[in-house]
Amino acid sequence: MRLTVESQLESKLSESRFAPGSRIAVAVGSRGITSLEEIVRLVVEWHRQRGAKPFIVPAMGSHGGATPRGQAAILAGYGVSEAALGVPVCASMEVARLGRTGDGVEVYFSREALGADDIVLINRVKPHTDFGGRIGSGILKMTAIGLGKHTGAGSVHAAAMSLGYEHVIRTVARRILQTAPVLAGVAILEGPRHETAKVEVLRPVEIEAREEELHSEAKLLMPRLPFDAIDLLIVDRMGKNISGTGMDPNIIGRGAHGYSTLFRDQQEAAMGFPVNSGGSSFVNSRPSRMAMPSVLAWPTSPRAGWSRR
Numbered sequence: 001m002r003l004t005v006e007s008q009l010e011s012k013l014s015e016s017r018f019a020p021g022s023r024i025a026v027a028v029g030s031r032g033i034t035s036l037e038e039i040v041r042l043v044v045e046w047h048r049q050r051g052a053k054p055f056i057v058p059a060m061g062s063h064g065g066a067t068p069r070g071q072a073a074i075l076a077g078y079g080v081s082e083a084a085l086g087v088p089v090c091a092s093m094e095v096a097r098l099g100r101t102g103d104g105v106e107v108y109f110s111r112e113a114l115g116a117d118d119i120v121l122i123n124r125v126k127p128h129t130d131f132g133g134r135i136g137s138g139i140l141k142m143t144a145i146g147l148g149k150h151t152g153a154g155s156v157h158a159a160a161m162s163l164g165y166e167h168v169i170r171t172v173a174r175r176i177l178q179t180a181p182v183l184a185g186v187a188i189l190e191g192p193r194h195e196t197a198k199v200e201v202l203r204p205v206e207i208e209a210r211e212e213e214l215h216s217e218a219k220l221l222m223p224r225l226p227f228d229a230i231d232l233l234i235v236d237r238m239g240k241n242i243s244g245t246g247m248d249p250n251i252i253g254r255g256a257h258g259y260s261t262l263f264r265d266q267q268e269a270a271m272g273f274p275v276n277s278g279g280s281s282f283v284n285s286r287p288s289r290m291a292m293p294s295v296l297a298w299p300t301s302p303r304a305g306w307s308r309r
Contacts, residue, residue, distance in 0.1 A: 001035060001196065005042040005186075008201040013184060018052040018118075024183070025090075025116035027059040029146050030074050031137075032239075033124045033188055035196040037079035043120055043186060044085055056080060056089040057113045059121065059146030061153025068092055095151045098179045101171040105159040108152035109176055118183035121147070125187045125214045127222070127250045133166035134212045139185035139202065144172035170208065177204050187214050192223035223251055 018024075024047045028040055040056070047054045056075065064070030068091035075081060075089060082089050095108040113119050121142050128136035135141070145153045152172075160168045176182070182204050189198040198217070202210050225233075238246035 001038055001199070002042055004199050005039060005201075006046060008186075008199060009043070009046050009184075012201040012203055016118075016183065018047070018050050020051045022052040022117040023115070024052045024054040025057045025110075025113040025119045026054050026087075027057050027110075027113060027119060027121040027123075027142060027147055028075055028078075028080055029059045029123050029142055030063040030071070031124060032078065034190060034194045035188070035199075036122070037084070039186065039188065039196075039199060040080050040122060041085055043122060044087055047120075052117075053087075054120075055087050055116075056082075056085070057110055057116075057119075057147070058089070058091050059110075059123070059142045061145050061148065061150050066093060066150040093149050093151075095149050098175060101168075101175055103159070103163055103168075103171060105163070105168060105172060106155045107172050107175045108148045108155060109180055110147045110149055113147055114180055116181065118181050119147075120184050120186060121182065122186040123188065125189060125211060126218045127215065128165070129248055129250065131160075131165040135166055135169065135208075135215050136218075138211050138215065139187055139207050140173040140211055141169050143176050143182070143185075143207075144169045147176070148172070173208070177207065185211075187211065189214060189218050189221060191221050197221055225251070225253055 026040060026043055026047075028036070033039075044054045044056075058064070058068075058071035058075055060071050060074070064072075064074045072081075072089050072091040076084075080089070090112045092110070092112050094111040096111050096114050098107040098109050100106055121139050123137070123139055123142045123146075125138035126136055128141070145156050148156060156165075156168050156172055184204070185202040185207050187198075187200045187202055187210075188196060189200075191197040198214075200210070200214065233252060235247050235252070
């Protein structure tokens with residue numbers, strides 16, 4: 001991992017010159033990415049070795065209860081903390097307005113990140129759970145929504161209801177990339193068992209086009225359930241750390257097949273954020289955890305102890 005990340009940073013950022021003490025905002029989101037701590041650490045070390053002073057900025061909208069403490073706690077749960085990395089975690093919900101898109105969408109951006117000399121965004125690229133298209137979750141979405149904080153996320157989500165998510169994310173991100181001191185994006189692809197499949201550093205001018213290609217690669221890497229027909233899918237645990245909806249319909253296939261799902265419990269790392277039960281048909285009314293495989297396909301009917309949403 002070290003060789004991959006350092007060689008990518010060298011090849012893409014070797015011409016960058018950092019003045020001694022330059023402040024580098026490293027933006028990190030709330031998703032559970034397998035190699036997140038290691039990649040963040042390597043990015044931080046690389047900049048430190050060049051005389052810069054990196055710090056962490058939580059790139060989250062409503063996650064962590066939309067509070068600085070809550071968002072810092074989410075990152076700490078992934079090993080991204082001042083104690084672990086030796087750099088400050090500057091968690092703030094304050095934003096600056098950067099104007100409007102051509103459609104009139106208000107653009108907001110983290111004041112903490114905007115006050116840095118340079119910004120590096122680290123995120124996984126994968127299909128989104130709520131919309132299809134040539135981009136999904138990734139660097140562009142983190143730019144437009146994550147670093148827009150709660151205010152910017154609200155603006156994007158509201159506009160997307162009429163203009164569509166992909167269009168709004170692209171246009172808001174373009175405005176930010178033209179205005180904010182974004183140095184690079186670090187794109188991560190994961191394989192079907194959440195193993196890191198690729199890490200690629202992108203310059204700002206490359207981000208939009210290259211993310212489309214990485215999004216296509218990510219689709220091919222996603223696991224699928226090995227069944228043609230299911231009556232009931234039992235999901236042992238879900239959480240916002242796994243997916244924005246708690247469980248990923250791109251993997252469980254519910255959007256295409258329309259079968260019933262039973263949600264039994266949520267991940268501790270989700271920190272009490274059930275996200276409307278992930279669209280489940282049934283929710284286990286018992287709070288206890290029971291030992292069983294992570295996902296079971298079970299052709300049966302609801303039984304006592306499950307409650308209909």
